[in-house]
Amino acid sequence: MATEAQGAAEGGLVFHPMDQFMVKPLFGDGAVGIFTLTNVTFWMALTVLAIFGLLVLGTSGRATIPTRTQSIAELAYDFIRKMVEDVAGKDGLVFFPYIMTLFLFILFANILGLLPMAFTTTSHIAVTAVLAMLVFLTVTIVGFVKNGAGFLGLFWVSSAPLPLRPILALIEVISYFVRPVSHSIRLAGNMMAGHAVIKVFAAFAPMIVISTGIGLVVTPLSILAISTIYALEVLVACIQAYVFTILTCVYLKDALHPHH
Amino acid sequence: MEGDIVQMGAYIGAGLACTGMGGAALGVGHVAGNFLAGALRNPSAAGGQTATLFIGIAFAEALGIFSFLVALLLMFAV
Numbered sequence: 001m002a003t004e005a006q007g008a009a010e011g012g013l014v015f016h017p018m019d020q021f022m023v024k025p026l027f028g029d030g031a032v033g034i035f036t037l038t039n040v041t042f043w044m045a046l047t048v049l050a051i052f053g054l055l056v057l058g059t060s061g062r063a064t065i066p067t068r069t070q071s072i073a074e075l076a077y078d079f080i081r082k083m084v085e086d087v088a089g090k091d092g093l094v095f096f097p098y099i100m101t102l103f104l105f106i107l108f109a110n111i112l113g114l115l116p117m118a119f120t121t122t123s124h125i126a127v128t129a130v131l132a133m134l135v136f137l138t139v140t141i142v143g144f145v146k147n148g149a150g151f152l153g154l155f156w157v158s159s160a161p162l163p164l165r166p167i168l169a170l171i172e173v174i175s176y177f178v179r180p181v182s183h184s185i186r187l188a189g190n191m192m193a194g195h196a197v198i199k200v201f202a203a204f205a206p207m208i209v210i211s212t213g214i215g216l217v218v219t220p221l222s223i224l225a226i227s228t229i230y231a232l233e234v235l236v237a238c239i240q241a242y243v244f245t246i247l248t249c250v251y252l253k254d255a256l257h258p259h260h
Numbered sequence: 261m262e263g264d265i266v267q268m269g270a271y272i273g274a275g276l277a278c279t280g281m282g283g284a285a286l287g288v289g290h291v292a293g294n295f296l297a298g299a300l301r302n303p304s305a306a307g308g309q310t311a312t313l314f315i316g317i318a319f320a321e322a323l324g325i326f327s328f329l330v331a332l333l334l335m336f337a338v
Binding site for chain 1: 318
């Protein structure tokens with residue numbers, strides 16, 4: 001792992017692209033404990049405040065003809081409600097508040113993380129793993145409470161020929177337990193990868209200062225690349241929030257209707 | 261040039277792990293391309309299938325992210 005001084009001495013990156021994901025205390029340089037205020041907790045609090053601003057303050061007017069903020073809040077509400085109803089079914093609407101919370105938290109954390117100098121809370125597997133484990137536990141508990149032992153029918157594919165079923169059951173069990181892993185790593189990996197790529201190009205951007213000859217080509221190219229990738233990252237931030245929630249709905253559908 | 265052979269192996273492994281992302285790229289392109297081909301044949305049915313499209317893309321992409329994760333683990337955790 002290249003340290004800062006080593007990188008600068010060899011003419012490589014002056015800062016490490018993964019430095020932006022370091023958890024630091026907000027005040028002072030002490031060790032990070034459970035109750036330390038860090039940049040993670042700061043940006044999480046900002047996320048919650050932003051959601052509060054949109055949903056509570058934005059809709060406080062309760063106008064019949066909505067203002068712009070109110071209609072954004074209503075659009076988000078309608079969008080998620082329709083998604084839950086379409087994917088998880090009518091009885092999945094009990095979980096609508098939970099899924100709406102998940103969607104808004106991930107969406108706002110992703111988008112706030114795109115601000116320059118911001119910290120992307122969802123780029124840490126520790127954060128997304130908790131979200132994914134909660135979904136996994138909810139789905140498993142709901143599945144057993146609603147269907148009892150019938151939930152195990154999810155693993156027993158009754159439409160397949162009988163000799164094939166044990167093998168399929170093994171595959172289904174493995175894929176069931178891989179769900180929280182892929183669910184959390186997909187979000188964290190996407191956020192982390194995009195931000196690291198931006199930082200790598202950001203390290204090439206001051207090339208014009210270091211060596212003007214090659215820098216005349218490299219600097220405009222890397223600034224163009226940063227802008228393009230940034231636009232892509234805005235798209236990815238929204239799509240990953242959408243994907244996380246729709247997969248939650250798909251898993252919930254499995255718990256509510258386990259029969260193939 | 262300094263360092264030990266374990267570190268060299270980790271770096272080579274991280275580079276090799278990145279080839280897995282090519283597979284994910286093929287998979288995502290396959291999903292999106294087939295969706296477009298189907299959508300152009302029956303545009304009226306395409307709107308209702310965008311959720312399926314994104315689920316398919318997400319599953320294909322997850323495996324590429326796994327290889328990225330392996331590369332990161334080799335770089336920073338080994």
